[in-house]
Amino acid sequence: MQTKPWNFSAGPSMLPPSVLRQAQRELLDWNGQGASVMELSHRGAPFMELARGIESDLRTLLAIPDNYRVLFTAGGATTIQALLALNFAAPNQRADYVVSGHWSQTALKQARPYVNVQIAAQPAPFDRSPDPAEWTWSRDSAFVHYTANETIHGIAQREVPILPADAPPLIADASSSIASEPMAIERLGAIYAGAQKNLGPVGISVLIVRNDLLEREGQPRADIFRYALQAERDSMLNTPPTFNWYLLGLTVRWMLEQGGTRAFRERNERKAHTLYEVIDGSDGFYRNNVQPDSRSIMNVPFFLPSADLDALFVQESQRLGFIGLKGHKAIGGIRASIYNAMPQEGVDALAELMTDFKRRHG
Ligand SMILES: Cc1ncc(COP(=O)(O)O)c(C=O)c1O
Missing domain, CATH: 3.40.640.10 (Type I PLP-dependent aspartate aminotransferase-like (Major domain))
Structure with a gap:
């Protein structure tokens, strides 16, 4: 990939x-x-x-x-x-x-x-x-x-x-x-x-x-x-x-x-849903600690089972051409920022990586 x-x-x-x-x-x-x-x-x-x-x-x-x-x-x-x-x-x-x-x-x-x-x-x-x-x-x-x-x-x-x-x-x-x-x-x-x-x-x-x-x-x-x-x-x-x-x-x-803020709400909710769905369907391999009704549709932070796996995920993502997935140093883990300019296609590619990574390391 x-x-x-x-x-x-x-x-x-x-x-x-x-x-x-x-x-x-x-x-x-x-x-x-x-x-x-x-x-x-x-x-x-x-x-x-x-x-x-x-x-x-x-x-x-x-x-x-x-x-x-x-x-x-x-x-x-x-x-x-x-x-x-x-x-x-x-x-x-x-x-x-x-x-x-x-x-x-x-x-x-x-x-x-x-x-x-x-x-x-x-x-x-x-x-x-x-x-x-x-x-x-x-x-x-x-x-x-x-x-x-x-x-x-x-x-x-x-x-x-x-x-x-x-x-x-x-x-x-x-x-x-x-x-x-x-x-x-x-x-x-x-x-x-x-x-x-x-x-x-x-x-x-x-x-x-x-x-x-x-x-x-x-x-x-x-x-x-x-x-x-x-x-x-x-x-x-x-x-x-x-x-x-x-x-x-x-x-x-x-x-x-592009259709203004209403169009972006729809797109952003869909992008965020794509990632939260992978996280929530991963049997705990990926973890997001935010209560569902407070989850952001712009920044999706998540954690793997260990800091070593977090680091391996980032390393692999970089090798495949993804940029900027390392979480902020204040909390670690991974963070996907999916602002208005990020298309669904990019989010789908990340979801695919997450699913594949879990299959190999989960
Ligand atoms: C919500 C929020 N407030 C404030 C800031 C600080 O912004 P700046 O670096 O432009 O001072 C940031 C930076 O990422 C932010 O995300």
Whole structure:
């Protein structure tokens, strides 16, 4: 069995081949400008027009309501995690964090220097997304933060929770699930994502934020960290990562052409089902530790009966042309990341490898 180099990397992750081909075609001469998009001024009319079009496409793709601003920011999701507290909370104001895995812990750690962090819920071990009915929060908190998809643990809160009317605004880290299926953005105060999974290349992030949050005073900070000012200046307070922005735009356009988030929900559920079916039908040879209703449709982590077999599986997968299946060092094992760009064909090839490997080693 020799396969295409199917890329299951968790992020940076595979991009749609047609996007890369278009970028390749346009690399030296974009839009008839006689120069690469990365060589042109971000303040020139061609790039400004491109940026406006990308925002408009993203608004269509994600059904972003008019009372939200869309910011394109340099730095990753982790940078946003720190800046959320500086922009949307008063000094040492309480903020409530749902901790469902590694990335929720990171979010909390980034906010801790600036706010009075409280844990809204934290299952032990990390094997599910806690039921929003069990979250604890205070009406006086600046916000409640949760992670829509835990990229390492493969745990998802797929439905945006509806909190009671007197709850603080809800903020979602959707770095590894944005655009994977429809999402009720109108239930959120803000939602953010690093681009390097479903939205394109690393080096640019997206923050979608409701207007009233932008009016908050926040904490003393430099202008460059002021989201309201970034919104005023169309995310161009300083030189933005233009090439990444352009690639994000191509990826968003591709998702629209593919049928948008409804089409991706169907495809992603099918891909995930293919892998969970092999895992659950393996008589315990493959193990996924997440409770069924919290299983991610983007990241499927699993473990073989021993660390040696995990290593052998990874080794064999690499020899056959698979990329990126080694699990994150925080939990080990194997992880298949199956973002929007991964076709069913790649997942079928992995399922075939899993079945064959179990036959030989089970
Ligand atoms: C859910 C989630 N949040 C935050 C991050 C951190 O993103 P960045 O590396 O862009 O700071 C990641 C990275 O994989 C992630 O998966």
